[in-house]
Each structure stands twice: as C-alpha cells, then as structure tokens.
Amino acid sequence: MQYAAEFRNITKVFGPVEVLHGVSFGIPAGEVQALIGENGAGKSTLMKILGGYQPPTSGELLVGGQPVRFHSSRDAEAQGVVLIHQEFNLADDLTVAQNIFLGRELGGALLDDAAMNRAAEAALARLGVSLDPRLRVRGLSVPQKQLVEIAKALSRDARILIMDEPTAALTVRETEVLFDLIRKLRSEGVTILYISHKLEEVKALADTVTVLRDGAVVSTDPASALTPHEMANRMVGRELEDMFPDKGQAGAEELLHVEHLSVPGWAQDITFTLRAGEVLGFAGLVGAGRTELFEGLLGLRPHSVGQVRLSGKAVRLRSPGDAARAGLVYLSEDRKGKGLLVDFQLRPNLTLMTLEHYAHPLLDPRAEQQALKKAVGDYGIRSGRLDVAASALSGGNQQKLALARILEVNPQVIVLDEPTRGVDVGAKREIYLLIQRLAQSGKGVIVVSSELSELLGLCQRLLIVREGRLVGELGAGEMNEQEVIQYATGLKAAPLRETA
Amino acid sequence: MVVATLLNHDFLTISNLSNVLTRAAFIGIIAVGATFVIISGGIDLSVGSMAALIAGSMILVMNALGPSLGSVAIIAIGMLCALAIGAAAGLLHGTVITRGRIEPFIVTLGTLGIFRSVLTYLSQGGSISLNNDLSDAYSPVFYGQLLGIPIPILVFAAVALLGGLILNRTRYGRYVQATGSNEQVARYAAVNVAQVKVVTYVIQGLCVALATLLYVPRLGSASPSTGLLWELEAIAAVIIGGTALKGGAGRIWGTVVGAILLVTIENVLNLTSIISVYLNAAVQGVVIIIVAFMQRGKRT
Amino acid sequence: MVVATLLNHDFLTISNLSNVLTRAAFIGIIAVGATFVIISGGIDLSVGSMAALIAGSMILVMNALGPSLGSVAIIAIGMLCALAIGAAAGLLHGTVITRGRIEPFIVTLGTLGIFRSVLTYLSQGGSISLNNDLSDAYSPVFYGQLLGIPIPILVFAAVALLGGLILNRTRYGRYVQATGSNEQVARYAAVNVAQVKVVTYVIQGLCVALATLLYVPRLGSASPSTGLLWELEAIAAVIIGGTALKGGAGRIWGTVVGAILLVTIENVLNLTSIISVYLNAAVQGVVIIIVAFMQRGKRT
Amino acid sequence: QTKQVMGVSIPSADHGWTAGIVYWANQTKAELEKMYPGLTVIVKTAKDANEQANQIQDLSAVNKINSLVILPQESAPLTRPVGNLQKKGVFTVVVDRALTDPTAQSAYVAGDNPGLGKVSAEYVGKTLGGKGNIVVLRGIATVIDNQRVDGFEGVLKSKYPDIKILDKQYANWNRDDGFKVMQDYLTRFPKIDAVWAQDDDIAVGVLKAIQQAGRSDIKFVLGGAGMKEMVKKVQDGDPLITADVTYPPTMIRDAMRLTAKSMMTKATMPKSTIIPSVLITKSNAAQYYYPNSPF
Numbered sequence A: 001m002q003y004a005a006e007f008r009n010i011t012k013v014f015g016p017v018e019v020l021h022g023v024s025f026g027i028p029a030g031e032v033q034a035l036i037g038e039n040g041a042g043k044s045t046l047m048k049i050l051g052g053y054q055p056p057t058s059g060e061l062l063v064g065g066q067p068v069r070f071h072s073s074r075d076a077e078a079q080g081v082v083l084i085h086q087e088f089n090l091a092d093d094l095t096v097a098q099n100i101f102l103g104r105e106l107g108g109a110l111l112d113d114a115a116m117n118r119a120a121e122a123a124l125a126r127l128g129v130s131l132d133p134r135l136r137v138r139g140l141s142v143p144q145k146q147l148v149e150i151a152k153a154l155s156r157d158a159r160i161l162i163m164d165e166p167t168a169a170l171t172v173r174e175t176e177v178l179f180d181l182i183r184k185l186r187s188e189g190v191t192i193l194y195i196s197h198k199l200e201e202v203k204a205l206a207d208t209v210t211v212l213r214d215g216a217v218v219s220t221d222p223a224s225a226l227t228p229h230e231m232a233n234r235m236v237g238r239e240l241e242d243m244f245p246d247k248g249q250a251g252a253e254e255l256l257h258v259e260h261l262s263v264p265g266w267a268q269d270i271t272f273t274l275r276a277g278e279v280l281g282f283a284g285l286v287g288a289g290r291t292e293l294f295e296g297l298l299g300l301r302p303h304s305v306g307q308v309r310l311s312g313k314a315v316r317l318r319s320p321g322d323a324a325r326a327g328l329v330y331l332s333e334d335r336k337g338k339g340l341l342v343d344f345q346l347r348p349n350l351t352l353m354t355l356e357h358y359a360h361p362l363l364d365p366r367a368e369q370q371a372l373k374k375a376v377g378d379y380g381i382r383s384g385r386l387d388v389a390a391s392a393l394s395g396g397n398q399q400k401l402a403l404a405r406i407l408e409v410n411p412q413v414i415v416l417d418e419p420t421r422g423v424d425v426g427a428k429r430e431i432y433l434l435i436q437r438l439a440q441s442g443k444g445v446i447v448v449s450s451e452l453s454e455l456l457g458l459c460q461r462l463l464i465v466r467e468g469r470l471v472g473e474l475g476a477g478e479m480n481e482q483e484v485i486q487y488a489t490g491l492k493a494a495p496l497r498e499t500a
Numbered sequence B, C: 001m002v003v004a005t006l007l008n009h010d011f012l013t014i015s016n017l018s019n020v021l022t023r024a025a026f027i028g029i030i031a032v033g034a035t036f037v038i039i040s041g042g043i044d045l046s047v048g049s050m051a052a053l054i055a056g057s058m059i060l061v062m063n064a065l066g067p068s069l070g071s072v073a074i075i076a077i078g079m080l081c082a083l084a085i086g087a088a089a090g091l092l093h094g095t096v097i098t099r100g101r102i103e104p105f106i107v108t109l110g111t112l113g114i115f116r117s118v119l120t121y122l123s124q125g126g127s128i129s130l131n132n133d134l135s136d137a138y139s140p141v142f143y144g145q146l147l148g149i150p151i152p153i154l155v156f157a158a159v160a161l162l163g164g165l166i167l168n169r170t171r172y173g174r175y176v177q178a179t180g181s182n183e184q185v186a187r188y189a190a191v192n193v194a195q196v197k198v199v200t201y202v203i204q205g206l207c208v209a210l211a212t213l214l215y216v217p218r219l220g221s222a223s224p225s226t227g228l229l230w231e232l233e234a235i236a237a238v239i240i241g242g243t244a245l246k247g248g249a250g251r252i253w254g255t256v257v258g259a260i261l262l263v264t265i266e267n268v269l270n271l272t273s274i275i276s277v278y279l280n281a282a283v284q285g286v287v288i289i290i291v292a293f294m295q296r297g298k299r300t
Numbered sequence D: 001q002t003k004q005v006m007g008v009s010i011p012s013a014d015h016g017w018t019a020g021i022v023y024w025a026n027q028t029k030a031e032l033e034k035m036y037p038g039l040t041v042i043v044k045t046a047k048d049a050n051e052q053a054n055q056i057q058d059l060s061a062v063n064k065i066n067s068l069v070i071l072p073q074e075s076a077p078l079t080r081p082v083g084n085l086q087k088k089g090v091f092t093v094v095v096d097r098a099l100t101d102p103t104a105q106s107a108y109v110a111g112d113n114p115g116l117g118k119v120s121a122e123y124v125g126k127t128l129g130g131k132g133n134i135v136v137l138r139g140i141a142t143v144i145d146n147q148r149v150d151g152f153e154g155v156l157k158s159k160y161p162d163i164k165i166l167d168k169q170y171a172n173w174n175r176d177d178g179f180k181v182m183q184d185y186l187t188r189f190p191k192i193d194a195v196w197a198q199d200d201d202i203a204v205g206v207l208k209a210i211q212q213a214g215r216s217d218i219k220f221v222l223g224g225a226g227m228k229e230m231v232k233k234v235q236d237g238d239p240l241i242t243a244d245v246t247y248p249p250t251m252i253r254d255a256m257r258l259t260a261k262s263m264m265t266k267a268t269m270p271k272s273t274i275i276p277s278v279l280i281t282k283s284n285a286a287q288y289y290y291p292n293s294p295f
C-alpha cells in the first residue's frame, strides 16, 4: 500500500517522561484515517510531530515515501501537511481574515485586505458558516473559534490534513457540513488524519482506525470491521460497560428557579426550574446563546432578571463569588481562556476556588497537595508528574482538572458547559457516573452540551434554546434526536409548559 | 559582590554594608509594594511623587501640631497621617483603574503629576522642613539601632518577610498571582478581581508611606524634587528581581536582591574613581543589563 | 479644543496652532515609533537619552567637518550620521532583547543611563553647540515653511501617514500586531518573531533620529538635559491614543492625537493664568486621566 | 606634614551651570594637589539630594575625609547629613545653598541669589526707564528660584512700580522649556518690553523663540549666571543680549582654595564669604569670559 505519511519508531520524551514509545504506522494516501485513544495517549503529540511543531526525540518520519525532518510548521506546510490544532491557535487582537491568512497574506507591497476578507468569507462559507471576516477573534465564541481554526487550515492547500478533535466544540449541524467537506476532500485525493473521541463519528467517517494506548499503537483495522463499542474497548484495554448509567428520579424539592432572565443581545426572557436530584439538559445549535445565558446568570455579563431562587431562597448573583457562596458553580466551555491558569501548576489550579479550606490563616501547601493527589485519583487525571504547569496536560486531562476544581466547592447546583469536550470514552463514562452520583445525592446538575447523544442519555428533561429563547421542553418519554433538532432549527416550536 | 570587594576593600566593612542596606531600604520597601502591583498585572508610576507628597504633608501636620503635644504623640500622629495618605492614594488609584477601566499606566502617570504639583503648591516651590526639636526627636527612627542593626534595615526585612508571606502563603497572594496570570480565569473562578487589584495599589501606597516614614527623619524635609524617579528604580528592582512586567509570576526575594543590587552599584561607583564621573550612569546601565542577563539564565 | 478656545481666544490663531503642532511634531514622531514597539509587546524607555546622544553626536560631527565642505553637504552628512546612530541604537536594543532574552524594560532602562552618560561625557556636562554659520544654514529645516506649513508639521504628517500605512497595510505591520497579540501563534504562522521585534526597535531609533534632525536646528545645541522625560511623554501619547500597553492592538492615528493633546494642555496652561503655576502639572494629570477615560468609552 | 583628605560633593552636570561647577571643581583639584603635596581631593557628583546624602556618608565612612566642600542639591534635606559629619569632626564648607541650620556648616561660601534678582531688577528698571511690561521665566521650583524672584520683585515694587510683570512660568533652567514658554508668551502678549529669563540656558531658548516670531517690540533679554556664549554676545554687542548678571560657577574654586589653605596652613577661614552678583556689560565682559570652561 502507498502511504501518504508514515511514522517509524517515533519516540517523544518530555523531561523525564517518555510519552511515545516507538510508534510505527502508515497513513494510506487518499483515505480518511482515524486516530483514537485515551486522554494523554499521545495523539496530539504525534500530530504535532507530523505537523512540524515539535521534533521527535528519535525515529523517522516519511512523507510521500521520503524521510523528512521538519524544523517548523512552515517546513511541513511546504510538503502539504497542515494541522488543525486541538487548542486554538489564533491571535485574539487580529480579525478572522487576518488570522486565516497570517503568515501568507495576499497582496504585493501593500496588503489586499479586501481580497483576504472575500477569501476568508468563502472559506467559512464552505463550512456553512456566515461570519463577518472583519470581526476580532477576541469576541468570538468557542465554536466560532473552532470553525475559524478549521477554515484557516482548509484555506491552505493541504495534501495531508490533520484534524485534532475538530468537532469537539461543534453541534450536529456544523459537524454534518464538516463531514461532507471531508468526504469531498477525500474524493479530491487529500489524505486526512482524523482524531476524535466521538466514536460514532469515527465509525461513520473513517476508512481505517488506528488505536493508540499509552504512547504505543494497539491496532490498525478497517473502520468497517469495528463497532464503536469495540473501539472503546481497545482504547481502554478492557471491556467497557454501558456508557450511560440509569437515569435517576428527580425529587420534588426546587433547587434553582430562574425567572425572566435576559442577557441583552444573547438571551431573552428565560424562565426555568431545576429540582433536587435532577439532571437538566440545555440543547441548541452553535450560537443559540446557552453559554451567554449562564454567564449572565452568574453576573459575568450585563443582564436583568426577575428573580433567582436557590433552594427556595431569593438570591442576587452579581459575581461568580456570590454564586459560589450561594451554592451554584459553573464550568466554562472555554478551558484555555476562562477555565484554567495554564501557566500555573496543577495544585493552585485545583484549589483556586476553595482556598479558604487551606488557609488557617496561612496556606498549607501540604494539605493542598493531598487534595491534588485525591483529585487525581477521583477524576482520573493523568499526568506524568504532578508538579508541571497545567498547559502540559493533555486536553482531556485539563478538562478533568477544571471539573475537579468546581466540585471542590461542594455546590448544590452545578452548571456544566460542555463537560466532556475532548474527554475520552472511558473518562467520559466516569464523568457521566459522577453526574449521576451528584444528582442522586440530591444536587441539581445542568448540562449544556453540543453532543446530542450525551444529552439524551444523561438528562431527565431537556430545554431547547434557539436564538436566545427557550423554544421547547422535552420530558423523559418524549426525547429523541429528531424532535430536538426540529426545535433547535426552528422547524417546530411549542408553547412552554409552566414550570414554576 | 566579589567584584565590589576587589574594587575597593572598604566595601566589605560592616559600616559600609550597613550603609548600603539602609539605603536599599527606601527603594526596597517601595519595590515590595510594586511587586504586588506588577504581579497582578498593573503598574504604579506615581510612587516617587507620592513619597514627596506624603513627606510634605506629614511634616506640615507635625509642625502644625506644634509643641502643645508631646513630641512622641506628634510623631505618632504624623506617622498615622502618612499611612492614611498612602492608603488613600492607593485606594484612589485602584478605584479609578478598576471602576473607570483606564490603563494603570495613564492613571498613575496622571497622579504622578498631580501629587508632585500639590506638594509644590504646599511648599510654594521651596522646601518644607521639620521643626528642629521634632526633627531631633524623630531622628532615631532613621539613625537608631536595635541590637546593633539600623532600624531601616529591620523595617525593610520585616516588610520583605511580610510581603513574601502574603504573596506566597495567603489566599490574597494566590489571587494576586491568578489575576495577573489570566484575569478572565480568575474572574470565572469567583475571584473578586477588582478588589484584588485595588488592594495591590493600597499595599503599594502603604509601602510608600512606610518608606517615607524612614525618609523624613533622615533628611528632615520635603521639596518638589523629593523622590524624583524613584518609580523607575522601584520598578527596575522588581524586574531585575525576576518578576515579569506583564504580571502573573514574581517573587519578593528577587525584588529585595534587585533593590540591594541597585544601591550597591551606586555605592561601589562612589567608592572608586576609576572612571570619569560623567560615565557613572553608563556603568550602572551596563551592570543592570548584565545582571538581568544572568538572572534570566538562572530562571530557565 | 472648545475648552481651549474658551479659555483664551488666542488659542485658535493660526500662529498658535502652528506652534502647537510644531511642538507636537517632536514627541509625535517619536511616539509613532513607540507605537510599533508597544504594539509588538515591547517598550523603549531610552528615547529621550537617545535623542540627546544623537543630537550631540551629530553636532560634533558637523562641527568637525568644518568649513572645508559646503554647508549643505555637511548638514546632509550630519543627518545621515543621526539616522545611522538611531538605527544602530535600535538594532542594539532589538538584538540584546531578542538574543539575550532580557525584558525590554531593563535593557532600555540600562541604555537610558548609558546614552545620556555618553552625551554628558562628550559635552563634559555642558552643552554642545553647532557652529554659527552651520546653524544658520540648518535653521530653515525647523523654522522654514513649505506652502505656508512649517516643515516639522509636514515631516510629522509624513511620518504618521507612513507609519499608519506600514502598520495597517503591509505584511510587516500585520506581523507586528500578531507578535504583540500572541507570540506563539505568530511563531506557528512562520513569522520571524525575533526579526519583527528587532525591526520595531530600529523603526523607533529612526523615528528618534528624525525628531532630532528637526530638534537640532531649533536651538542649535544639545545638553545633558535634552530630551529629559521624553520617553514618558511618548509612551503617554501612545497609550492615550488607545494602544494597549501590553501590546497586540493600536493605531497610529490615536498616537498622533495623543501627542497633540499633550502639547495642547501645556500650551493652554501657558496661555492662561487662572491657576497657580505650581499646579500646572496637576491640571495636566487630571486632563490626561479624563481624556483616557473618554477614549475608553469610544473604544467599547 | 600630615596627609589630609578633602571631599568635594557637587551636583552632577545636568545643565550648563552645574557643568561649570564640575569643570571648576576638577580644575581646582588638580591645582590644589600640585600646590599642597600632602593633600588629596576627592570630587563626587550626585544626581539628587538623596544620592548626595549617601555620598557624603561614604566620603566620611570610607574615604575618611578631614574636610568637606559641598554644594548641596538642596539645602533642607542635606542639613542633617552635613551636620552629622561635622559632629564627627569633619570641617564642613557649604557652597551656594546655605543649610537650614547654619550651625551645621563650619564655613559658608556663596553666590548671592537675592542679589542676582536685585541686580537684574535694577538693570531692567533702569534700562526701561522705570516703565514697561515684562515677562519672567522661572527656574525649577526650589528655594534658589524663590530667592531670586523675591529679590527681583522686591526691587521692582519699591523702586520701579510702573514696571508690570505680565506672567511668570517655570522654564526649569532648560533651553527647551525656555523656548516653549516664550513662544506662548509671544502668542499671548502683543507687547512685551523685556524678558527676565533669570538664567542663560533659558535665555538661549527665549532668543530662538523671539527670532522665530520675528517680533521687534522686545528691547532686551536678561539671563543670568555668566555662560560663556552669553558673555561673548554681550562683548560682541548683541542687540538683544545687552547685559548679563553673574552667578559664577567659579565659586566652587574659591571655596576649595579657601578650605585647602585653612587645612594646610592653619589659616582661619572666614565664617562666611559672599561672592556678589555683578552686572556684565560690554565694558567689563572680557574679564568674565572663560573660553575653556564648558559653561
């Protein structure tokens, strides 16, 4: 078989830790090859090596049959290898078009911004996005940034396109468009290396699947030969039980009641109730305004609200601090920008919201370290060492750390915005179990997610948001994919049931 | 240090070392405050003017209280006054910066002019001197010793230790670092970012006041040129000490070393006359760059 | 502007406006360079000293060339010399900062001392004056007009336009912004970040040299107090103009307005005597903060 | 003969006049060390009062000086540090700026700041015939500046009440500020008879501003201190610079000479020596012209 690119015995060492142990496999030309594995298995690291961002510690890389040695991403691009980053790689102060064309601007001595804006708009349009290319990236939402990141890579003439979890931040609709595009590229002869934790997608899209575990290749098979369940088993190396635990029964006690919440420009007149023991889902398309709704509720954005009751008590939430004291916490979807202090070590990141437990009155680093060890065990955070900066964790492990932080607060109501973004199946299941445990212990959990299967499998009730308004509510018996999409896209709208 | 001793064997005498440390105390104390401000992502350019204003005001207050009260009481009131002005100035900075959402550089550049102007106005362009008897009563605060160590050195050590403790071992210190590292993340993690920032400026103001308390008995007066360019020295001490100007991470210990280093360079230049006096500032500049270069090596 | 006119009807006379703009030209030209440095995430504190050193050196060179050459040739050589020193100083800054990986604040604080020291040494502390006949031949560069507009204003306008063009319409300008916004991203996009930074300092050096070319014919001399505190004024102009001190985004047009504003405040204070002269700096400070506050409103 | 050490602490050369001080201090050091073989002279410059206080501490603690000649950056803040040295037995000679506590200085050698203001006022008053509008450019906000301006205004008020001061602004003993302030004065006042710039550096800027504006109403500009370029102009009969008033940096030389003499020959030094400010006009300019000095 002819390989578009091939790894031969690649190893990679960070400090004292070897994260890739002699990886060898080839990527057949003109195919979609999927690479799957647990968080921290080394997928991104491997792709960064192929993309020219990091050199391998040892081993050989072949592109088009020739051994290559990339010194920078530019070298890789010269060979037609382009990488879409898992962590965004955009300059906040520049516009969408400026980012897309950074490093290969159009125009002569003077730049041709009009042409770049047009081309950027076209690149985004291929993804089915209409976004003003003159907007600064700083103001974009996470999914929008993800789309810009994809557009940036697509606008380069790639012969080998590496996609590191491109759909982690996308909803079904954008995902569909992206898949059509990938299939089209494949038919044009582009080789695609696709990394994802969404195994259904992998099954639907890939020609071959390579499984990586703990920095070594486990298997390479045609996708048609594997079911998602088998893929998951190979990733974790043992038999995985059902993804979703049994849904519990919501109690009668009202934990959170929000009345007439408006976040100007994003959400209008939102009213809902969350009960003790309930897992409540918020569904909607990218840009529906779910994130902003909750940021408004926590006082992170200008907002107006009729009333907020927590455990029956009327409260005013002006800041996340007020909310945390009242027993409400929020996990942001933007891990890098709003979630973790990436330059800080794991310990201060974990304890940031609960420092009062460790201050008497001086902080006790040993107690903090204990807490970290416990959290690492409880949430399955995988890291070679514990005294590294959070930025050295793999994407999924960063997510677990962020989740661990807000749960340290021991809140009554937990709002999780994209809780399993970038998390592997095994860990995902653990998070689902955790959510269930939290609910069973009488807490209320709100899950905002773009993964419909996750919402359907996890939630007792679903609220659907479209263009900043609640447009539908589905109880346990009425939930199915069709129904949700019809509400989310506006094909169906129902008068809301009285929830108060 | 070795170079310093080689250049002049007097450098290592106890009296000279104690002189050097005493001098480092002024800038050092101010720089400890500046470390907080800079780590949180801010900057305070007004410290020199603030010192001048505090010195002038406190002298005026003490002179006005006249001999009716005992001199100990007068000095105590003067000191409280100084600390109050320092804290108020810091509060003003912090509030304007956070509420008004204006760059700290601009706000403190503005108050740099304002503070010094007000002092010039108070002194009518001349200088404000402490009455003689008060001056004598006050002077032990600078010239006195405790256990053979000059008081300014003791105060400096205390401020540095306390600063290090607050920065590294308290919740507030952690919040300062988190705010400087990524303000958004800190905000989402329920840190009251505005308050954290305001308090850094108040700490800075208090440090300036404390340094002024030691400065006044030394020179016994304040004038429009008091504290000129101290802001540059203080910030330089912080940055030589290894704190990043863009915030997020830093250490008090480095700042202390930075302050002592700056004063040592000056002292050694005074002790030797190998080079033309016109070139003193050039030597200082070269040494600062070299030290920063070596510091950097240590960090990575 | 309206306030300025109300306070003194002389403000709006053509001759006064032309005075104000001419003065703004010095700081303005330097501030255009500073805009590049600051957007790329750096800072240059040495511009005032650099101006003094360039002025002194260029006068010495021109005097030394003596009357053997024609005065036009001498002035041309002097100008080239100035530009060469400015570019060299910028290259030095950029190289030490990028190769040595030292904070720009420290490097340029160091050269601030070094440059001024060297000038003081050259002038033996006094002033360096241009020979009389050369001075006469050179003076049209400052005092002359073209189409009724003083030459410094024309040069200022040209520099601002060129700066705006480079910043917003060329690849290099784009890379400056990308580097300041996120160095890592720029590096991944194959931008030669170190080179981009070095060039910003060279641009700054050239701007300082250009400002000095206009400055020398004004007084025909340079002294150790030439250019004192220009760095603060230049940086203030940039930041009042809406560029963020931490880099990433900014605009030349804002800088131009900032520079003119700073000079206008001073001018208006000189034209009126409503307040005690002692408080001039206070008024300046207050106005700067207010303007920054209003600017901020506009941006969001 | 015993070894003697004289410390000389002066402001660093940050403008013309202090450059003159540094120049004359170094000249005199050479002269005195040649004249008295047992004498060592150490000259130190300081950029501000704080550094100067540090410096004299070092001179005493490390260099073990027997006498100190100091031109204080500022009077008040250096009073106590100089007093401390005196208590340790150092013979302290203060130049130009008297300490706030006169007992701290063993001897005083000074220029005459109020005198400079008075002599200038006399010249302005006489030359204008007792009537006219003038503008004043001040130095840096300090005691010296206040003394000069007070002396100047005192004489005008008592002897020439018809001379009106239109405005006084700070020009910081600096050419650039002199230029700017004068430019604005010219915009603001349509008729100015004379300018008192108080200092020759300021006067340089003032002249350029007048030249640029092309104004002919101003009869003369009076600077001060005796900068060589200005003395030369007076000597050459410049139309605007018709006179100058001395405030000579050579006072440091006089102070060092007197101190050395008293140290080495046990001659007593007068407690106070005042070097008067005199008017330089075309007739006597030659004797105040030092072409080799930087000032």
Ligand SMILES: Nc1ncnc2c1ncn2[C@@H]1O[C@H](COP(=O)(O)OP(=O)(O)OP(=O)(O)O)[C@@H](O)[C@H]1O
Pocket (backbone or CB within 6 Å): A014, A015, A019, A037, A038, A039, A040, A041, A042, A043, A044, A045, A046, A086, A382, A383, A384, A388, A391, A392, A393, A394, A395, A396, A397, A422, A424
């Ligand atoms: N710069 C670094 N320094 C130290 N360790 C690192 C660094 N980058 C990655 N690692 C470690 O290498 C391992 C592999 O990380 P990588 O990002 O390749 O995982 P991944 O398979 O992409 O995981 P995920 O699915 O969570 O994205 C992890 O244990 C991570 O902590």
Ligand SMILES: Nc1ncnc2c1ncn2[C@@H]1O[C@H](COP(=O)(O)OP(=O)(O)OP(=O)(O)O)[C@@H](O)[C@H]1O
Pocket (backbone or CB within 6 Å): A130, A131, A132, A140, A141, A142, A143, A144, A169, A171, A266, A284, A285, A286, A287, A288, A289, A290, A291, A292, A333, A448, A449, A450
């Ligand atoms: N072209 C555009 N110009 C400006 N804003 C846009 C544009 N397209 C979308 N937006 C806004 O960007 C926001 C981004 O959506 P956001 O992430 O907040 O929504 P969400 O419902 O939380 O989505 P997610 O499923 O990603 O959580 C939307 O509210 C939308 O109004």
Ligand SMILES: [Mg+2]
Pocket (backbone or CB within 6 Å): A043, A044, A045, A086, A164, A394, A395, A396
């Ligand atoms: Mg990854």
Ligand SMILES: [Mg+2]
Pocket (backbone or CB within 6 Å): A290, A291, A292, A333, A417
């Ligand atoms: Mg969202």
